[in-house]
Amino acid sequence: MNYKIVVDSCCDLPKEIAKDDHFSFAPLTLMVDDFSIIDDETFDQADFLKKVRESKNCPKSACPSPERYMNDFVGENLDVYVVTLSAELSGSYNSAQLGRNLYIEEGGTNNVHVFNSMSASCGEALIAMKVKELVEQGLAFDEVVAIAEEFTQHMKTYFVLESLETLRKNGRLTNLQAIIASALNIKPLMSAEGGKIVKLDQARGVNKALAKMIAMIKEKTVDCENKILAIAHCNCFERAEYVKSEISKLMKFKDIIIVDTAGVSSMYANEGGIIVTV
Structure with missing residues (x-):
């Protein structure tokens, strides 16, 4: 069984792991005043922080669309694990869940599970890394989900x-x-x-x-x-x-x-x- 780990762009993975072909990134969009910035490999941290410092307004973010997530669920005999930042901080989790529901409604047959990290940044990264470790141990989809969900609950x-x-x-x-x-x-x-x-x-x-x-x-x-x-x-x-x-x-x-x-x-x-x- 092939697998894919889909993460939103709040997931700060080590660079060598992020290059793994099993990972796919769903970027959020950042807004500072009239500037719209895609949080992908083109992100310029120094320029972004400068814009935030100079602005009187709060920077905002827009989550990936359900369709963006749904596109990552397509494939043959694919187990898909999605890790998003906390549902309390962003709509990314709900968007991924809606993408999953739409995928199933349209007849998709791949296994898809969405993890609410209840965290962000390196918290998401640890969950994604745990999923990769479990999959490569040869565990079945349901076993990976159960163990990774428990891991998430105990993470600080x-x-x-x-x-x-x-x-x-x-x-x-x-x-x-x-x-x-x-x-x-x-x-x-x-x-x-x-x-x-x-x-x-x-x-x-x-x-x-x-x-x-x-x-x-x-x-x-x-x-x-x-x-x-x-x-x-x-x-x-x-x-x-x-x-x-x-x-x-x-x-x-x-x-x-x-x-x-x-x-x-x-x-x-x-x-x-x-x-x-x-």
């Missing part, structure tokens, strides 16, 4: 942001909160719980916030020797390396990977943001 995503501007612009923070936080150099430690963004803690300065995040990962993570930890960064590779180094001193993971954020993840994380999923 944490993030620390350098800038609160995007949160301010999209209404998650009032102007007063954002001003006070900026003036006091307060950096929130946040998580994706049930797919929703929640604040776990805060600290004065990025390094202290990262230290709290690392301590929380150590406290909450079990069986790390058999797990991969993923770190995504928005234009701050040295910071990602620092997080990797500090975590490695405390815990022995099966592997720790670092990826750069593409368009959608850059929009959420903003410049200097760090996302960690395990």
